[in-house]
Amino acid sequence: KFPDEARVVRAAFMSSFFALFLGAIFGIIQTLHRTDVARIIPSTDYYTVLTAHGVFMVISFTIFFLVGLFTWALTRSLDRPLINIKITWTWYGLMAAGMTLTGISILAGFVDSIDMSADVLYTFYAPLQAHPLFYAGLAVFIVGTWIAGADWFRTFLAWRREHPDERIPLQTFMVLTTMTMWYIASSAVAASVLLFLLPWSLGFIDQVNPTLTRTLFWFFGHPVVYFWLMPAYMLWYTVLPKIAGGRLFSDPLARVVFVLFVLLSTPVGIHHQYLDPGIAEGFKFISMTNTMFLLLPSLLTAFTVVASVEYGARKNGGTGLLGWLTNLPWRKPAFTGMMLAGLMFAAGGFSGMVNAGMNINYLIHNTLWVPGHFHLTVGTAVALTMMAGTYWIWPQISNKPIYSSQIGLFQVVLWFIGMALMSNAMHAQGLLGVPRRTAEPEYSGFDYPTMFGGFEELNIQIAIGGTLLFVSTILFLGNLVLTMGNPKVSGLAEPLPSPVSGAEDAPKVLDNLRLWVSIALTLVVLAYALPIAAIINRGGLLGPGVGTYPVWVAPLFDALANAAATLLGAVGDASAALAE
Numbered sequence: 314k315f316p317d318e319a320r321v322v323r324a325a326f327m328s329s330f331f332a333l334f335l336g337a338i339f340g341i342i343q344t345l346h347r348t349d350v351a352r353i354i355p356s357t358d359y360y361t362v363l364t365a366h367g368v369f370m371v372i373s374f375t376i377f378f379l380v381g382l383f384t385w386a387l388t389r390s391l392d393r394p395l396i397n398i399k400i401t402w403t404w405y406g407l408m409a410a411g412m413t414l415t416g417i418s419i420l421a422g423f424v425d426s427i428d429m430s431a432d433v434l435y436t437f438y439a440p441l442q443a444h445p446l447f448y449a450g451l452a453v454f455i456v457g458t459w460i461a462g463a464d465w466f467r468t469f470l471a472w473r474r475e476h477p478d479e480r481i482p483l484q485t486f487m488v489l490t491t492m493t494m495w496y497i498a499s500s501a502v503a504a505s506v507l508l509f510l511l512p513w514s515l516g517f518i519d520q521v522n523p524t525l526t527r528t529l530f531w532f533f534g535h536p537v538v539y540f541w542l543m544p545a546y547m548l549w550y551t552v553l554p555k556i557a558g559g560r561l562f563s564d565p566l567a568r569v570v571f572v573l574f575v576l577l578s579t580p581v582g583i584h585h586q587y588l589d590p591g592i593a594e595g596f597k598f599i600s601m602t603n604t605m606f607l608l609l610p611s612l613l614t615a616f617t618v619v620a621s622v623e624y625g626a627r628k629n630g631g632t633g634l635l636g637w638l639t640n641l642p643w644r645k646p647a648f649t650g651m652m653l654a655g656l657m658f659a660a661g662g663f664s665g666m667v668n669a670g671m672n673i674n675y676l677i678h679n680t681l682w683v684p685g686h687f688h689l690t691v692g693t694a695v696a697l698t699m700m701a702g703t704y705w706i707w708p709q710i711s712n713k714p715i716y717s718s719q720i721g722l723f724q725v726v727l728w729f730i731g732m733a734l735m736s737n738a739m740h741a742q743g744l745l746g747v748p749r750r751t752a753e754p755e756y757s758g759f760d761y762p763t764m765f766g767g768f769e770e771l772n773i774q775i776a777i778g779g780t781l782l783f784v785s786t787i788l789f790l791g792n793l794v795l796t797m798g799n800p801k802v803s804g805l806a807e808p809l810p811s812p813v814s815g816a817e818d819a820p821k822v823l824d825n826l827r828l829w830v831s832i833a834l835t836l837v838v839l840a841y842a843l844p845i846a847a848i849i850n851r852g853g854l855l856g857p858g859v860g861t862y863p864v865w866v867a868p869l870f871d872a873l874a875n876a877a878a879t880l881l882g883a884v885g886d887a888s889a890a891l892a893e
């Protein structure tokens with residue numbers, strides 16, 4: 314219906330899948346390397362591979378998919394085109410250019426003759442330092458996402474003027490709340506990059522306060538996981554019930570969940586820093602408590618999505634306590650992929666609870682347990698849902714039916730099996746104490762209780778799992794490429810049914826974004842003002858002592874340092890008084 318927008322969606326999806334392809338190549342290289350099955354790179358290049366894998370997968374693959382999906386969802390649910398397609402192409406162009414710069418700076422690490430390196434991993438905080446191109450590219454990429462959000466907000470406002478009394482359509486509501494969360498979260502990483510990391514890498518300042526840049530990173534680093542997750546939630550809430558032959562069970566509950574993410578996703582970042590010195594235990598405890606509240610939207614989602622799918626199954630004649638499960642379209646890759654993704658998300662939730670507990674976290678901190686956990690969440694709940702969702706959406710935005718549903722079905726099941734093997738063994742090795750981010754974790758002859766097998770046996774599980782995942786990725790991409798060669802047919806567009814309990818049942822206050830933003834910001838200030846004040850008080854805005862700046866930068870940073878010191882000094886005193 315909107316061919317210009319469909320073109321943007323296709324471009325964004327293709328960028329996303331190109332990143333998935335690169336990410337998968339680096340993924341299999343590092344899997345076979347660290348398990349000692351095949352070492353085709355020198356171990357000194359391991360961090361370059363790991364950085365490429367992390368950045369291409371979780372910054373490029375996921376976020377390009379998100380902007381494509383959100384463009385589709387917004388135009389579909391508002392039933393109008395975007396306000397100015399040139400702006401739309403501008404933000405897509407910025408994102409693509411930014412990621413290309415960052416990608417070049419990472420890949421240059423493989424070429425010894427080029428004096429450029431960005432082996433800083435996808436978390437890129439100090440003390441690891443990258444070439445300025447890495448940070449500049451990221452900054453451009455993030456600005457692109459900000460303009461994308463503005464594009465969607467402006468389109469929504471134009472719709473609002475024409476429909477003053479209507480409820481915000483659910484998919485648009487999801488886009489707007491997710492972007493609200495993204496603006497709050499990404500402001501910190503933008504500050505970290507623009508005020509500290511980029512000037513430091515350019516040589517304008519000679520030091521930074523590492524605790525500060527880490528804290529600013531994790532201010533962003535936790536909500537970003539919900540930024541990856543919300544496209545999957547959108548597909549589970551609005552598309553999965555339709556494929557199951559049913560309807561969403563409750564629009565109001567879906568809205569509550571998205572609002573909860575706006576409120577709760579940011580004031581929890583310090584839970585990634587349980588082992589960081591320089592942050593008082595009390596602040597970590599507050600962060601842990603907030604984190605536990607995040608179980609609520611996930612449990613609400615499990616309830617609502619399963620209820621919606623069950624509704625569809627029963628409509629198709631399903632009966633019994635569990636008998637209805639047989640009345641679901643398991644042969645459709647989009648359905649099975651999303652269901653398996655949801656199942657893995659539940660497992661990821663359990664391993665996440667271990668990460669979140671301040672005391673048990675010490676057991677698995679920085680071990681392979683952690684990648685084991687997030688390959689279940691972002692690596693499967695999100696990635697597999699995105700692939701499965703593509704099987705449903707791609708025909709509608711390209712007018713070409715999927716080349717092979719059978720390959721699609723095989724591919725999503727293969728991903729599930731591969732990830733079950735790889736992630737389970739990663740968790741088990743983590744409990745053994747095997748570190749993550751290590752090229753040669755050699756523990757030969759190290760045995761572990763028979764339940765899990767020894768270190769070598771777990772390595773084999775990881776290697777087999779990783780290989781299946783790689784094959785699954787290639788099947789997905791191959792299927793899509795072959796689909797592109799299919800002839801065009803019309804009539805592939807699919808409407809989405811209205812929910813059982815619709816928007817009219819949702820309290821109006823849920824649509825009051827201003828209110829949620831104010832509460833979210835208040836929570837952020839409560840969670841972060843004291844720790845950040847303490848970090849700056851103790852370690853200085855630019856590290857211990859006054860940093861030395863070139864003459865022309867000095868006044869700028871001095872002014873910033875003074876403003877921050879005045880603002881935060883008062884809070885810091887209050888914190889000291891409280892501590893006493």
Ligand code: HEM
Pocket residue numbers: 336337338340341343344347363364366367370371374375434435436684688691692693696748749750751752778779780782783786
């Ligand atoms: C890390 C393999 C897919 C995100 C890792 C590690 C392995 C791995 C073995 C741990 C390396 C280490 O700590 O030494 C694979 C394979 C994949 C795959 C074989 C399938 C082709 C994904 C996907 C995502 C993802 C789909 C996210 C969308 C990450 C991230 C890291 C990681 C963020 C951490 C990098 C770091 O520690 O800096 N992957 N992975 N991976 N993976 Fe994957």
